[in-house]
Amino acid sequence: MVRIGYTMMTEQAGPRELVDHVVRAEEAGFDFSVTSDHYFPWLRSQGHAPYAWAVLGAAAQATSRIPLMTYVTCPTVRYHPVVVAQKAATLQLLAEGRFRLGLGSGENLNEHVTGGGWPAVDVRHEMLEEAVDIIHALFEGGHVTHHGTYFDVESARLWDLPEKTPPIGIAVSGEQSCTLAGHLGDLVIATEPKKELLDAFDRHGGAGKPRVGQLPVSYGPDREAATDRAHDQFRWFGLGWKVNSELPHPDSFASATRFVTREDVAASIPCGDDPEAFVEAVRPYVDAGFTEVALVQIGGETQPDFIDWSRKTLLSALREAFD
Template sequence: MTRFGYTLMTEQAPPRALVRHAHEAEQAGFDFEVMSDHYFPWLDEQGHAPNAWATLGAVTQSTERVELMTYVTCPIMRYHPAVVAQQAATVQLLSEGRFTLGLGAGENLNEHVVGRGWPPVNIRHEMLTEAVEIISALFDGGYVSFTGDHFRVDSAKLWDLPEVRVPIAVAVSGDQSVRRYAPLADAMIAVEPGAELCTEWDRTAREGTRKIAQLPICWDDDRDAAITRAHEQFRWFAGGWKVNAELPGPAGFAAATQFVTKDDVAENIPCGTDPDAVVAAVKPFVDAGFTDIALVQIGGEHQDPFLAAAKERVLPALRA
């Protein structure tokens, strides 16, 4: 059975609000919650970017049942993989075994802040592979030393390891990345309903691993207001990840999406209060073979009406 999640978007809400939303989403009946990990929002209109890991620590205490996940953390520049492993193990302990570490090759938007430039995609994938190997080794316990082409680790050890090993999910975008990461990961992350991704993942990965996707919606009684808000805050999606990963800041995203219209957004994002529209948008992911789908409600100040509707209308429609 497909599991449905809620997205804690750090780009559109301050940390205390995110902690409250996490609690309310659990009460609404979501199966899991994912949190983005950004240093910048994509667009100035979104207006926020608190630290995901500090916020996750608080979320572990405001929730009791839902699984938690980063969607996604980049462990190749802004964070060293040994530090990511320590953070993930700590969140797993705080959540009592409810955490999955979602990893990806990152975006220039967030990683440029450490002043190391932005490598080409093939180098980023090499770095991510080494990072996953380091993190996995640290999760195994004991001292870890590692010398690779991109990272060194000198006698690192996680002194507080959870009894439940932290599962690792990795974001993929095509056959090459699936073949690279499926043998290393416990779950797949993708943002498009590509059946070929799921088929290749199942062919390569361990049996029964999860395949996790994400879908933006804009719930509002006023459909025109929903479309306007989605256009203001989420038109960045139109560039696709191959472009989005390279843009250096919100001004770049604003320039790259200046010709995206409200009609373009309305065609791609369910706007309004029709649960059937959400079901229709989710269906391609289910048909493709995804096991978990996290919804994004666009607009940090518009979570409460959506969460109320999710409990009464959206989740029942999806599960039916």
Template sequence: MTSFGYTLMTEQSGPRELVRYAVAAERIGFDFEVSSDHYSPWLTEQGHAPYAWTVLGAVAQATERVGLMTYVTCPTLRYHPAVVAQKAATLQILAEGRFTLGLGSGENLNEHVVGAGWPAVGVRQEMLEEAIEIIRALHGGELVDYRGTHFDVESARIWDLPEQRVEIGVAVSGDRSVSDLAPLADHLVAVEPRADLVEGWNAADGTSRIGSGARAIGQIPVCWAPSEEEGVELAHEQFRWFAGGWKVNADLPTPAGFAGASQFVRPEDVAEQIPCGPDLDAIVEAVRPYWEAGFTDVALVQVGDRLQQRFLDEAAGPLLERLRSAAG
């Protein structure tokens, strides 16, 4: 059975609104909720970037049932991995075992702000591997000293550890990242419905198979709106950055950069990638490739803040029924 989640999109909504949406999404019946972790929005039109960990702490107290997850946190530049280990443990206590730590190698947009530069992709992956090792060690509860290529940890210990350990999901995009990172993590995270990623994960040494201990957690933007025209307009305004693909999106440093890179992206280009309008069946068909590729979990991103509450009130419930019926 596929689980369906709701995305707390910190780039497009303020902190109080996000908590309110989280409560509504739980009430409607979403299985889990994921939060982006950004320092800047992709585009100035989105206009928000609250601190994800404060929001998730509030959400943990305001909800009771849904799973919670970062989608995803970069534990290498803006945050030292020892700090990520501490806040993940605290959040797991507040969430009473409902939290999964989603990790990735990050985007320049968010990580350059601390003035540490933006490493090449191979270095970023090495840093992520070291970070996961450090987080795992600290979640073991012992005093940790660590000397690595990229990080040092001196006499660190997490004093408040949850009864249920923090499981780790890691974002992967190809054969190398799967082979290097799968043995270090519990769950796969990916933003494309690629069966080869699931197959590669299942073939890696020392991993649990997807669907039998491990999850494959995907995410897809949708733009429900009362009309197709309004949906396309909103998606173009808020999500035209998405058309560049992740190889481009990882390296641009500012919202102005994304504005420049997407200046020639047309509304119809966005509509080719994101289902727009009131047709719930079209959204189901857009999500279908994920469960057909073997993904166990799919988080929906409703584009834009101005229709967010209306999406939750009018569309989300019927959409979940159709998704669950189609996914079997």
């Protein structure tokens, strides 16, 4: 049976609201949660970008059962990998073993803020591989010294290590990232229901490991209003990862999506309150072989209503469909 998750979308709500939302999601019966880690929203209309790790720390204390996960953190530009390892170990202790560390090669939108430029995709993958090796070494305990192609580490050690090391998930979009995820990841992460990504992950050592997908949805009793909201805040979603990872600013996303219509959005994102439409949107992920699907409800102010509807209607419909 596929596990259904809830997304704390840091681009569309403030920190206190995000914690309240995940508490509600736990009470509603979602199987797990994930959290985006951005410095900018994709579009100005989303309106938020609090520090995800502070939100996660608060969420770990405010909840007791629901698993937490970064979806995803880039450990190469804005954060040094030794800092990511320390944050992940600390959060695992706070969450008492409920945390998974989702990692990816990053987006220009968030990483450009440190002023070091935006590397080519092949370089980004090499940086990610080196960063994951450093994080693994620190999770093993002891002092770590590393002088590599992209990172230097001088006698680093994690003094507070959890008994259960945070599983590492790696986001994939093509053969290179699938190779890395299969060799070094404990699970794979993708935002598109592409079976070929999971097949590549399996070929490179990922067989039998969890695979986590993510799906935007726009719940609301007024389907037209739900579609308007999805178009206003999430029309960037269909650009694809190769485009999304390169654009540097919310205004860039606005420009790139100026010809995306409401009809385009409604064709790819379930809008309204028909649970069957949501079931059918999840189905491609299940058919591709994903074991977990995190839903992204579009619109920060709509989260309580969506979570309540999920508790009463959606979760049971999804579990009945995919049991």
